[in-house]
Amino acid sequence: MEKENMRTSVPMEGLTLETSVILAVKNGRISESITLLANKELKDAGYELTFEQRKILHIAGVFVSNFMNHSVFLGQKLLQENNIPISILNPLLRQSFAKIINGDAYSSQTGPAVRGDRKVVESHIDMLSSDEKLAEIYKIMSESIIKTYCK
Secondary structure: OOOOHHHEEEEEEOOOOOOOOOOEOOOHHHHHHHHHHHHHOOOEEEEEHHHHHHHHHHHHHHHHHHHHHHHHHHHHHHHOOOOOOHHHHHHHHHHHHHHHHHHHHHHHHHOOOOOHHHHHHHHHHHOOOHHHHHHHHHHHHHHHHHHOOOO
């Protein structure tokens, strides 16, 4: 199949969906039919994407799902290693997810990096010095947040 001519119908995850369905279709009429069916059955949750857009969607999905999940795991692991119950994070997780779902991630960002509080960021990195990888992840994420918000 020629990638340039391929269109992809993507029903995104919604309240009643547990997974996304991605169909790569070369024929425009078939693609239109599938999109109409998806929109009818999935309550307008269908999107028509080009092959390149589908690849971008996959990358975005990795950021918002895989990397986010791994960040939660790292926070939970840090708590476990310090004898703090991981359930203590649940209210923060619920509040954070609700803010993101009800608004947008940009305006929901909080913390020392968004405030440009480099002193606190550096003290956190110092506290993580026994785990070089975790300290590096913290530093990279903090720098990205600082560059985004503290222009």
